[in-house]
Amino acid sequence: MAMAQALIASSANPEHRSPGRPRSEHARKNILRSTLRLLRKDGFVELSIEAIAADANVGKATVYRWWPNKAALVADAFLSSAEADLRFPNTGSVRRDLSLQMKQLVRVLRGKRGRIVSALIGGGQSDASLIKAFRERFMMPRRHEAYEILRRGISRGELRASLDLDLTLDALYGPIYLRFLIRHDALTEQFACCLCSTVMDGVIVERQSTNHKSACKVTRTN
Amino acid sequence: MAMAQALIASSANPEHRSPGRPRSEHARKNILRSTLRLLRKDGFVELSIEAIAADANVGKATVYRWWPNKAALVADAFLSSAEADLRFPNTGSVRRDLSLQMKQLVRVLRGKRGRIVSALIGGGQSDASLIKAFRERFMMPRRHEAYEILRRGISRGELRASLDLDLTLDALYGPIYLRFLIRHDALTEQFACCLCSTVMDGVIVERQSTNHKSACKVTRTN
Amino acid sequence: MAMAQALIASSANPEHRSPGRPRSEHARKNILRSTLRLLRKDGFVELSIEAIAADANVGKATVYRWWPNKAALVADAFLSSAEADLRFPNTGSVRRDLSLQMKQLVRVLRGKRGRIVSALIGGGQSDASLIKAFRERFMMPRRHEAYEILRRGISRGELRASLDLDLTLDALYGPIYLRFLIRHDALTEQFACCLCSTVMDGVIVERQSTNHKSACKVTRTN
Amino acid sequence: MAMAQALIASSANPEHRSPGRPRSEHARKNILRSTLRLLRKDGFVELSIEAIAADANVGKATVYRWWPNKAALVADAFLSSAEADLRFPNTGSVRRDLSLQMKQLVRVLRGKRGRIVSALIGGGQSDASLIKAFRERFMMPRRHEAYEILRRGISRGELRASLDLDLTLDALYGPIYLRFLIRHDALTEQFACCLCSTVMDGVIVERQSTNHKSACKVTRTN
DNA sequence: AGATAAGCGAGACGGTACGTCCCGTCTTCTG
DNA sequence: CAGAAGACGGGACGTACCGTCTCGCTTATCT
Numbered sequence: 001m002a003m004a005q006a007l008i009a010s011s012a013n014p015e016h017r018s019p020g021r022p023r024s025e026h027a028r029k030n031i032l033r034s035t036l037r038l039l040r041k042d043g044f045v046e047l048s049i050e051a052i053a054a055d056a057n058v059g060k061a062t063v064y065r066w067w068p069n070k071a072a073l074v075a076d077a078f079l080s081s082a083e084a085d086l087r088f089p090n091t092g093s094v095r096r097d098l099s100l101q102m103k104q105l106v107r108v109l110r111g112k113r114g115r116i117v118s119a120l121i122g123g124g125q126s127d128a129s130l131i132k133a134f135r136e137r138f139m140m141p142r143r144h145e146a147y148e149i150l151r152r153g154i155s156r157g158e159l160r161a162s163l164d165l166d167l168t169l170d171a172l173y174g175p176i177y178l179r180f181l182i183r184h185d186a187l188t189e190q191f192a193c194c195l196c197s198t199v200m201d202g203v204i205v206e207r208q209s210t211n212h213k214s215a216c217k218v219t220r221t222n
Numbered sequence: 223m224a225m226a227q228a229l230i231a232s233s234a235n236p237e238h239r240s241p242g243r244p245r246s247e248h249a250r251k252n253i254l255r256s257t258l259r260l261l262r263k264d265g266f267v268e269l270s271i272e273a274i275a276a277d278a279n280v281g282k283a284t285v286y287r288w289w290p291n292k293a294a295l296v297a298d299a300f301l302s303s304a305e306a307d308l309r310f311p312n313t314g315s316v317r318r319d320l321s322l323q324m325k326q327l328v329r330v331l332r333g334k335r336g337r338i339v340s341a342l343i344g345g346g347q348s349d350a351s352l353i354k355a356f357r358e359r360f361m362m363p364r365r366h367e368a369y370e371i372l373r374r375g376i377s378r379g380e381l382r383a384s385l386d387l388d389l390t391l392d393a394l395y396g397p398i399y400l401r402f403l404i405r406h407d408a409l410t411e412q413f414a415c416c417l418c419s420t421v422m423d424g425v426i427v428e429r430q431s432t433n434h435k436s437a438c439k440v441t442r443t444n
Numbered sequence: 445m446a447m448a449q450a451l452i453a454s455s456a457n458p459e460h461r462s463p464g465r466p467r468s469e470h471a472r473k474n475i476l477r478s479t480l481r482l483l484r485k486d487g488f489v490e491l492s493i494e495a496i497a498a499d500a501n502v503g504k505a506t507v508y509r510w511w512p513n514k515a516a517l518v519a520d521a522f523l524s525s526a527e528a529d530l531r532f533p534n535t536g537s538v539r540r541d542l543s544l545q546m547k548q549l550v551r552v553l554r555g556k557r558g559r560i561v562s563a564l565i566g567g568g569q570s571d572a573s574l575i576k577a578f579r580e581r582f583m584m585p586r587r588h589e590a591y592e593i594l595r596r597g598i599s600r601g602e603l604r605a606s607l608d609l610d611l612t613l614d615a616l617y618g619p620i621y622l623r624f625l626i627r628h629d630a631l632t633e634q635f636a637c638c639l640c641s642t643v644m645d646g647v648i649v650e651r652q653s654t655n656h657k658s659a660c661k662v663t664r665t666n
Numbered sequence: 667m668a669m670a671q672a673l674i675a676s677s678a679n680p681e682h683r684s685p686g687r688p689r690s691e692h693a694r695k696n697i698l699r700s701t702l703r704l705l706r707k708d709g710f711v712e713l714s715i716e717a718i719a720a721d722a723n724v725g726k727a728t729v730y731r732w733w734p735n736k737a738a739l740v741a742d743a744f745l746s747s748a749e750a751d752l753r754f755p756n757t758g759s760v761r762r763d764l765s766l767q768m769k770q771l772v773r774v775l776r777g778k779r780g781r782i783v784s785a786l787i788g789g790g791q792s793d794a795s796l797i798k799a800f801r802e803r804f805m806m807p808r809r810h811e812a813y814e815i816l817r818r819g820i821s822r823g824e825l826r827a828s829l830d831l832d833l834t835l836d837a838l839y840g841p842i843y844l845r846f847l848i849r850h851d852a853l854t855e856q857f858a859c860c861l862c863s864t865v866m867d868g869v870i871v872e873r874q875s876t877n878h879k880s881a882c883k884v885t886r887t888n
Numbered sequence: 889a890g891a892t893a894a895g896c897g898a899g900a901c902g903g904t905a906c907g908t909c910c911c912g913t914c915t916t917c918t919g
Numbered sequence: 920c921a922g923a924a925g926a927c928g929g930g931a932c933g934t935a936c937c938g939t940c941t942c943g944c945t946t947a948t949c950t
Binding site: 017019020021022024048049050051060061064069 | 930931932933934935940941942943944
């Protein structure tokens with residue numbers, strides 16, 4: 001709700017203005033920026049509000065005024081930096097579309113923002129609002145894109161009509177998050193590709209399509 | 223290492239005994255028990271050594287004497303509670319064997335030990351030793367069982383010989399962990415069952431085997 | 445000075461009026477009233493401008509606009525409540541006049557304004573302007589009355605002509621304030637009475653004027 | 667009670683020792699010393715526990731462990747430095763004995779410890795435990811000496827036997843504290859002397875014992 | 889009538905200190 | 920010598936007020 005509040009303050013309804021001095025957009029941005037910077041350096045647990053406030057040249061109270069806790073702040077900071085880099089092409093092939101999206105996720109998780117994702121999911125294990133924020137504001141937007149891909153595949157006849165979309169997407173993305181979180185094996189783009197094929201071939205109507213799979217039948221390299 | 227130390231102290235070499243009072247087995251057990259109890263209540267982050275020591279009626283120093291940090295203690299505590307409840311029957315069918323194991327994992331994660339698993343994975347996101355402990359001492363033993371199932375399936379001709387075992391197991395278990403950690407959807411035994419079928423049918427040699435799938439083609443109920 | 449400013453603004457020079465909205469008399473009164481109320485409840489130190497403004501339904505800045513600091517505000521508030529309740533009769537006897545005034549002081553100090561006097565003196569120990577305000581605007585007016593009493597007594601021949609007036613008044617009032625501030629013993633009207641006699645007659649043995657003293661030779665009752 | 671605790675820890679019962687690490691006498695002394703130093707510099711209100719802890723190279727918690735608040739700490743610090751400088755000679759004359767004690771009090775109040783006394787009394791106006799500490803641990807010990815003087819005077823026949831000792835002492839010391847706290851007039855040793863005489867001999871005309879008074883019938887010099 | 893000027897409430901701002909909690913270490917006595 | 924008890928220096932927590940600042944609004948005087 002604090003995050004919603006923040007969003008409202010930064011965007012919507014121009015009509016009604018609450019009385020009093022409006023919040024400082026400058027402070028807000030500084031805080032988010034410092035949060036990301038420090039998060040990248042240390043990690044979620046060792047990140048302190050005290051340090052963020054100091055780094056952002058801001059009173060501690062200003063941080064607490066707008067975010068109820070570290071988790072919410074980190075979520076906001078992360079999500080404020082995660083806009084609009086999802087959009088991907090409609091290639092006409094489910095297999096290709098999904099594979100592209102999955103590979104992009106792998107790239108994100110391996111990049112410097114991956115550290116923040118893991119902090120978010122890790123912290124979310126003892127903070128319901130945090131995991132909710134991650135789910136609704138990071139994962140779901142991507143999922144909605146993926147739903148669309150799947151629906152296109154169904155209407156094109158590439159996928160079975162009886163498909164459970166949620167289950168399918170879990171099958172596609174769950175393994176990526178598993179490797180990302182447990183780190184028991186390499187998380188490569190090629191892994192995403194092979195995974196996609198594996199799940200695909202259990203999903204499409206017919207079963208002779210081995211031509212696609214060959215694309216990533218390379219020996220694994222971890 | 224501290225865990226090794228602890229194990230040695232509690233078991234091995236009867237020949238040489240260092241002088242002085244031996245460590246208190248009673249204290250050790252109390253500490254582990256309190257750790258689990260408190261971990262079940264809050265998360266890893268909010269768990270404090272102070273609280274554990276108080277709960278276990280033990281001096282803080284006694285905790286620090288035997289475990290170098292919270293992660294090591296939590297790992298030890300978790301593992302001390304995770305013995306031998308895996309073993310499952312060899313039914314002669316990969317599908318059935320895997321489905322059984324997956325459903326058992328779901329049961330574990332939904333039970334009270336699930337709270338601890340999530341704390342472990344959550345805490346592990348900012349503590350390498352913690353995630354390592356989880357990986358090696360909880361996940362891997364189960365995986366080795368699963369490898370065996372898959373190998374049996376291959377030798378029986380149920381599964382393709384070219385199968386990437388690790389990828390297959392990630393495809394099977396990743397989605398379960400995803401739902402467990404992100405909580406975006408119900409984590410039921412039926413989900414495990416359907417998931418197994420989904421991955422299976424992308425994995426086996428032939429494609430007409432819809433007879434198996436019907437087993438869980440029930441409308442989802444979350 | 446701020447107080448002077450306030451006085452000017454609220455009263456004087458009708459000729460030239462500065463432009464802009466005039467200060468709100470309503471706000472001013474509310475602030476003073478809230479100050480007194482809160483001062484009565486807690487002490488000077490724990491009194492906060494924040495609380496005063498909230499209690500008075502007034503913006504904090506309005507307080508700071510008219511009073512430079514807490515001490516000035518408290519002094520103003522106190523003095524605004526301390527009008528004209530001193531006036532007392534000229535009975536023709538120093539002893540009786542003084543005794544009456546002393547008893548009246550005791551009544552004031554024991555009443556609800558006493559709480560404020562103690563806050564003022566207490567706060568004055570670390571704020572020169574505060575103790576100055578108390579001294580000049582509360583104590584001195586009463587003292588000037590008392591000077592008059594003493595002078596009358598001297599001219600009537602009741603008191604020695606060589607009397608040090610200040611010292612005498614300190615001897616009369618100091619003990620009252622001492623009990624009021626240190627609270628080591630009951631501060632009663634009877635105490636004021638006995639004290640007056642003691643100072644009048646002295647303490648040493650060689651003495652004739654026991655006729656007056658008998659008036660309050662009652663056993664003390666605290 | 668925290669002060670009592672401190673006293674117990676620093677002095678009494680050698681038999682029973684509470685378990686655990688004993689409190690650090692070194693820390694305690696440092697804290698008291700720093701308190702006095704900073705109090706002398708700034709004042710009671712602007713004195714912060716934070717600064718004391720820093721100055722004493724001590725954790726803030728260590729301060730709070732032993733003193734419930736700033737007031738109690740300041741009281742302890744003051745009193746720890748106020749031992750055993752009261753003792754004064756028995757000259758055989760009440761007048762002289764009292765005058766000596768009063769002059770000594772004036773010296774104390776005018777000295778650098780006076781600042782702390784005023785902070786104590788000032789703070790005590792909104793903190794009952796503080797004024798109690800001042801009363802019982804600073805004022806009363808001196809009073810007990812003074813009681814003795816008065817009793818000697820009575821038994822020697824110098825003072826009236828019907829004397830109310832408490833009232834008499836208030837009459838003697840109240841004026842000193844009044845000048846000390848209100849600062850309306852000079853607080854000199856000569857003032858103490860004259861005051862003593864005034865109370866001794868009274869103020870009214872019928873009087874013989876002028877021989878004593880002449881000792882300080884000097885023109886006042888403020 | 890409109891411009892200009894201040895005061896008003898509300899409340900956010902950068903700060904400082906609060907009093908608490910826990911860290912990991914230490915120092916004591918008891919078993 | 921291990922263990923319990925618990926004090927230690929340290930550091931971050933989240934809160935309360937400080938005194939200042941921007942807002943939109945109101946209320947006056949001065950063109």
